[in-house]
Amino acid sequence: MLICSIFTGKISIMARRPDNDLPKAKITAHSLHRALHLFQYSRGHQWKFYVGLLFLLLTSATALAFPKLIGTLVDCAKEKNLDEANTLALYLAGILLLQAVFSFFRLSLFVNFTENTLANIRLALYENLIRLPMTFFSQKRVGELNSRLSADISQIGDTLTTTIAEFLRQFVLIVGGIIFLAVISAKLTLVMLSIVPVVAVAAVIFGRFIRKYSRKTQDMIAESQVIAEETLQGITNVKAFANEWYEIGRYSGKIREIVKIAIKGGQYRGYFASFIILCLFGSIVAVVWYGVTLAIAGNITVGSLISFVLYSIFVGASFGGIAELYAQIQKAIGATERVFELMEETPEAISTKSSGQISKISGDVTFKNVAFSYPSRAEVQVLKNVNFYAGSGQKVAIVGPSGVGKSTIASLLLRFYDINDGKILIDGKNIYDYDLEQLRGNMSIVPQDVILFGGTIRENIAYGKPDATEAEIRQAAKQANALQFIDGFPEQFETVVGERGIKLSGGQRQRIAIARALLKNPSILILDEATSSLDSESEKLVQQALEVLMEGRTSIIIAHRLSTIRNADQILVLDKGEIVEQGTHQELVEIENGLYRNLSSLQFSDF
Known part of the structure; x- marks a missing residue:
């Protein structure tokens, strides 16, 4: 029993x-x-x-x-x-x-x-x-x-x-x-x-x-x-x-x-x-x-x-x-x-192992009649007939109201999505003719909401170049205005940043991301509203670091704060998926009833 x-x-x-x-x-x-x-x-x-x-x-x-x-x-x-x-x-x-x-x-x-x-x-x-x-x-x-x-x-x-x-x-x-x-x-x-x-x-x-x-x-x-x-x-x-x-x-x-x-x-x-x-x-x-x-x-x-x-x-x-x-x-x-x-999902054509040295590109970017809709909502056309040219080393800013497709342009440049119509050329070559590793290996993005990995500061900076030397990591941190606060931590570069970088402030996370991008040494840089969520002091330090980062690189700057792009070589004003105005800051503010002029008048006291 x-x-x-x-x-x-x-x-x-x-x-x-x-x-x-x-x-x-x-x-x-x-x-x-x-x-x-x-x-x-x-x-x-x-x-x-x-x-x-x-x-x-x-x-x-x-x-x-x-x-x-x-x-x-x-x-x-x-x-x-x-x-x-x-x-x-x-x-x-x-x-x-x-x-x-x-x-x-x-x-x-x-x-x-x-x-x-x-x-x-x-x-x-x-x-x-x-x-x-x-x-x-x-x-x-x-x-x-x-x-x-x-x-x-x-x-x-x-x-x-x-x-x-x-x-x-x-x-x-x-x-x-x-x-x-x-x-x-x-x-x-x-x-x-x-x-x-x-x-x-x-x-x-x-x-x-x-x-x-x-x-x-x-x-x-x-x-x-x-x-x-x-x-x-x-x-x-x-x-x-x-x-x-x-x-x-x-x-x-x-x-x-x-x-x-x-x-x-x-x-x-x-x-x-x-x-x-x-x-x-x-x-x-x-x-x-x-x-x-x-x-x-x-x-x-x-x-x-x-x-x-x-x-x-x-x-x-x-x-x-x-x-x-x-x-x-x-x-x-x-x-x-x-x-x-x-x-069984079809992956992108990316190797699971590093293929070694990535050949550098100059960084000329051309959008020709680009149209795009997200696959999840194909009925909504996000971009319509977008045309612009960014020469190697130029700073091109993209501005406009929220939801008009500014960040979508960055996603298309990184080939996160395939365009529906038109062409995107880099150095005169169709973006789809590049190997994905070579294409993305020549680009870096500094987003608004930086997500760091839960390891150390050293590991997060070295993510841009895993085989970087100690001197290269330290130099990148210095150029990004990050060395001072890193050295202030008891464990310095071995400081654990916590999940998603929660132990660091917003400005500190941004500067770590800039150091990571500097270490990668990209030909094309994408800044997606990189300073919009920072306080004035942090914004100043980050902006200084960004100036160093943009030097000699083709920079695509997506911005809400127009004060950060006044010196851009070219400003594209996007509205309802189309480029409605294009020129320098001075040229655009002189357009009577222009969208950029209206945006400027809301942010600058001198309009």
């Missing part, structure tokens, strides 16, 4: 365990064939999986021998055969030892195979992700992609490590157990098969229903926590509007809903406990009772009856467990399909 308790305890735990949220996939010949592609990533480790399967079969075989020997050992008491009992006890000890050895090698081999395979899958998925075009990332959420890298691959790992092996083991135990049961007593086997497996499967289905109810309760609790979090974060507004009574009412209503659902869930758990006691134990009692009647009639021995009960428990537990394992395999197949969906 101890094993019965273990079995029922297992089902009870399954009923309480929160189900993960990964969707399931139907198991078909196509989905199985697709899932088998995972083995392509094992790269010489397949033999570990197959040897692990051999140890799995040996473990199952020794497990099936155990109840038979236990029954024979019990019969030795009736026959008073001590020598045979001692021999059987030694056999049982040997079987336990063999099971321990087989289980060790099975688990070790499966884990070794799985971890090597998962490492290759993770690397292949990440390599493909990092090379996908911006059109892909503009339509996907980062959280979803992280889920593919973490939750989906973890589900695949769990399945390769334990679920498949456990499913096969349970299947062997079911088939082997039924065969042994039939050998012991065909009549008793029919009784057992008509009761125990049906009850076990019913217990699993009941358990799943309770898990869903428990998850609903947890979701309601999470909603109440959201209310509390929002209220406490916005406590100033709550107090200002004297709405304490309203927030208390909101929270109180949600709490009452939780109580109602939790009580109903408790009732279902009570039903489940009653079901286990009455049906599961009742079915075992029925089988034992019928076995006892057969033993009294002399059809089977007491030892055979004990063996039969143990085999019945094996079969019942396996029936109960295999349904859950099948569900896990469905989730793993769904996870595999989602992972392969990403792997």
